[in-house]
Amino acid sequence: MTKPFNDTILKAFRGEPTDHTPVWFMRQAGRSQPEYNKLKERYSLFEITHQPELGAYVTRLPVEQYDVDAAILYKDIMTPLPAIGVDVEIKKGIGPVIDNPIRSRADIEKLGTIDPETDVSYVMDTIRLLTQEQLNVPLIGFSGAPFTLASYMIEGGPSKNYNKTKALMYSEPTTWFALMDKLAETTITYARAQVAAGASAIQIFDSWVGALNVEDYRTFIKPVMERIFTELESTEVPLIMFGVGARHLALEWNDLPVDVVGLDWRLSIKEARDMGITKPLQGNLDPSILLSDWNVIEERAKAIIDEGKQHPSHIFNLGHGVTPDIKPETLKRLTQLIHDYSKKN
Template structure:
């Protein structure tokens, strides 16, 4: 186990008592915490103004800009967490992979990875060699952000190994990830080595964010919904566990009796401070059948997309796992008299789990009216069962 620096927001007591962190740790909160995936970005006019003339990956690697973009939705909406502004392919770019994000299309790779020789070419960059200097822009952006956030937690994130591998094999976005799934079965050695490499890249990216000040971390498996449970369990889950192992050992001592925390939550029976790990969340799209397996890779909480009701998700998870989600993003464009009852239904269903963090069942659509998100936050914070 590795203890976080005493100045880290969790160890210093700034965020350990926050609604978000305690919910991820399974403690039900009277006021449900809320944040939105892709809350930082295209739906905000201030983001579009700031990004004029700058490419996406350049913005991600500019610490001051990445920090400002992360902070924008926190200021505007009053959400309970910032989500670090970056992209899942950033660690690939830092590892020397030729990738660019094309507007309207997504990440596009100069050389797809489809053979064992291609994987060996990737392995020429050892993820273990990606040191503090490699991740310096990321760490600086996190430090700038947490200095402004104060008691509001920052969530770090990374793409799960399968999603990164799928992008690399396909060479860009895909609807069915057929090439990636073919490689999985046609060349098990190439697949295994590719998954190990992407797991260590993602894990290093996550660890850099947490050590710099993130109070939680989320692993996104955007494309895992294309897999069967058998394929996920055998060919993907071990790599996701490997990615999370890079941050699973990071712990902090809960400050004794921090504000708003019951004494029993902050100290052990012997009077010593309780030691907790940095909370980890695992989210996937179209992964209703994989929820239990996704939890078992080492996550503390599980994100649920809009397809599976939260009470059903909690049942599949044995009613013992905190859940996150899962307002349908399509509802954000509906009239308020339609959206509000939908949000309240999600909140009620979330009561079936030990704790619930309200979020969307996917990301904020770029055409979303920001005022609607602010109104949703106000509704959630004012809602009581």
């Protein structure tokens, strides 16, 4: 490594003082980068992630181009599912499509377990390549949360209303909890392996859990999340919780044994603090703002930084992922603004 290791974001994750607000962007790897789009002309997402050299290249590219304070592993939340017996394909313009959706307890009992070093060895090799040879910033590993994974497994693909998922949850709670237990085991094993390979933090994405109300979250989801984060505490790396459209669940996340609560743009940092969230916060610029004029971007970003600096600690991020139409130069300029402005104020 030519640069000294930058551990600023790890300090912020732990609630320690930092000399600037650290930043990374969800889906910063790939998406709008021309180098990535050239790769996609030759390789599918599946092919890129299965070749450690390519996966590492895509992962480290935004660190080199934008000067962000962390890398996020380039892969998909569906990655561990084939290992346990889920037939999933990422279809362009659709997303994950599953040919053998869960319909019964018998379907759950057919699911196996994951051995990360065997079943997803390419992920482990990518992590080792990045952390041992290529990165001068921490690498964030991640996993999908049980509800979000279950929603794909039950619906058979993306959904707007999650009717089949909720119907199974409400009408067959024993079956539901059996699925939650299976996915908890998978998540814990997979996340632990990422840390063992070199990941410095783990983010759990429960992207679609905002579809549930608070009471149902407490009944059907919170126990499994308690189990996951409690068991991952032994990894001794920062643990981050994130979901979309879930402002009503933020206090529930604050109760979990997590280090960082991630916010989307629907809940401001000030509102989160006022409602009683005490843990370090991550977020939360609306990605669509990055398609606006620079003066709008600058104003909104500074406001988030100002709110974040009122309480320790804050990690700047988007409220969801980078979209393909966001220009790389905008992300680079935004990173510089965050670093410079937060140092001065």
